[in-house]
Amino acid sequence: xxxxxxxxxxxxxxxxxxxxxxxxxxxxxxxxxxxxxxxxxxxxxxxxxxxxxxxxxxxxxxxxxxxxxxxxxxxxxxxxxxxxxxxxxxxxxxxxxxxxxxxxxxxxxxxxxxxxxxxxxxxxxxxxxxxxxxxxxxx
Numbered sequence: 001x002x003x004x005x006x007x008x009x010x011x012x013x014x015x016x017x018x019x020x021x022x023x024x025x026x027x028x029x030x031x032x033x034x035x036x037x038x039x040x041x042x043x044x045x046x047x048x049x050x051x052x053x054x055x056x057x058x059x060x061x062x063x064x065x066x067x068x069x070x071x072x073x074x075x076x077x078x079x080x081x082x083x084x085x086x087x088x089x090x091x092x093x094x095x096x097x098x099x100x101x102x103x104x105x106x107x108x109x110x111x112x113x114x115x116x117x118x119x120x121x122x123x124x125x126x127x128x129x130x131x132x133x134x135x136x137x138x139x
Contacts, residue, residue, distance in 0.1 A: 004125050005030055008101030017129030020122035027053030040064050049095050066091065104132050
């Protein structure tokens with residue numbers, strides 16, 4: 001199965017779907033392959049939120065890419081664990097618009113259980129992303 005990267009704005013509207021790759025390719029490899037890493041270099045005012053798969057991108061672009069905090073060690077002090085939980089919840093709340101954009105594309109019946117040819121999936125994902133994006137612009 002192929003996976004894709006979806007980019008949304010702060011309102012949860014899909015802006016771009018691409019970086020199609022085999023399911024076994026890491027998120028970090030996909031953003032470098034597609035040139036997203038280079039775009040962040042060219043546009044230092046752009047901000048992004050990602051999940052743990054984008055930690056390397058966060059390390060390369062500390063002021064631009066936000067990821068969840070690292071989990072503390074099992075023997076960490078209770079105040080460290082509490083601080084981690086608060087930071088994780090805050091980051092999760094900020095990312096909810098992204099999760100909604102991803103979920104909106106997955107609601108389309110043809111993506112819920114893909115039965116077509118593998119090589120046709122990226123084009124279908126892009127078509128659905130454009131429809132979702134257009135629909136969000138009307139609201």
